[in-house]
Amino acid sequence: MVNLLIRRLEVTPVTFKEYYRVVDHRFGPGYRSKLHRTISGSNKIRTEQDPVLVFDEKRPDLPGRMPDGKNYQVKHYNLQAIIAVGFKIENERAVQFRKWANQIIKDYTIQGWIMDVDRLKNGGLLTDEFFERQLEKIREIRLSERKFYQKVTDIYATALDYDPTASATKRFFAAVQNKLHFAFHGQTTSEVIVDRADHQKKNMGLATWEGAPEGKIHKYDVSIAKNYLSEFELGQMQRIVSAYLDMAEMQAMRKIPMTMEDWEARLSGFLRLWDREILQDAGKVTAEIARAHAESEFEKYRIVQDRLFESDFDRLVKQIEAAGKS
Incomplete structure (x- = not known):
């Protein structure tokens, strides 16, 4: 043993x-x-x-x-x-x-x-090569096309004691998206969907969707929380994630090893540094309720959309008719 x-x-x-x-x-x-x-x-x-x-x-x-x-x-x-x-x-x-x-x-x-984290931190295993690899990983994360909250989870996965099956990892992955949303607009992903999805609003309350701005809104668009965020809110999130990546890169350059616990604590500390509220629970609305609400509103909005939607073919026909009249 x-x-x-x-x-x-x-x-x-x-x-x-x-x-x-x-x-x-x-x-x-x-x-x-x-x-x-x-x-x-x-x-x-x-x-x-x-x-x-x-x-x-x-x-x-x-x-x-x-x-x-x-x-x-x-x-x-x-x-x-x-x-x-x-x-x-x-x-x-x-x-x-x-x-x-x-x-x-x-x-x-x-x-x-x-894992003996103290020995790893203070011993000879964390060589220059180790931190060079960490730096390379972090820079690849920055350049990736991953969503902003996924980049935060990717940074977490660089922890020297990272274990994808650990309860701490599952807790972090489950909370990180809600934690970022709550820090910027005071709602979890589920809460923002329930609050902003409304068939009576223009584009059902969506700020963007897959085919925006001229394409149709589809059912899968209405259950994505970031689709309801304004350009300003998204920009704020992207900036703080970029700064978080800067901090991660600096840690690697300074040869400071980070554990899963370190990254979890750093995220909360980083948000506090920016005077943001920290989510203390799972929120008041479940993901299931949010999805059901969004899809119910979409079924009502679909009727309005079908009546108002103008396809490329419709626009072409109008152009031909207008040209014929002239």
Whole structure:
């Protein structure tokens, strides 16, 4: 399991010198003598890879290990032995270790993966090449023809711990479009459809649609929230998403790694910076109600549209008739 976790973390195996640092940090300096007594005593520890004793040698590279400052013959054990003893001895630090280890095992069992974000941020895995790739991804997102809220989700997907199946990801993807809409006009996507779709209004309240301005409005046009937004509202959204992409690009240029949690927090913080209201819930209108309302209004508007609509053929006939009269 330990090797599996290490591979899953994509962490280069630490050296024995680093083992000592880990051990000292987790259990305190006295842990090493307890390790030796536990392994050498009657209550022996067996790990998958025997022997647990790796090698003996003096360690001139670790001066001051003992209180007298002298170097002594030191026994070195592999990481499996260190972890195994952590589950055997009884002291406060060992209890802390077991909580830490059990949380890792629990997360791996539930999620199928585990990542040491702090080590990734502070270690040697986040190289210049990593951030160059991040920068390239962000610039490709900027140049893409994706919708503005999709670009925000694409940025989120560049997180170093990105998992498309995580509940945090599903929550972010479900909320991001509503969060952006609410920040600029105080309504979610469903609320703006219910509020603005009206068969008595010109073009049923739509500001744009697929065939605009001369083409017919179709049923699929009326359930898209951004079709009801004014040019000013759309322009405001596009500008803030562009600024958000600027911030993402700057983070990569400064070699600052971002997690899923970081990107979620940054979006809310970014909107607050622009003095925008932050959506705190899912809104008062469901997507199903909004769609039903829009389609109901469209059925009423269809009659008006069919009566008023002038096709290219109709216009051509009128031109011919007008030319004949002249």
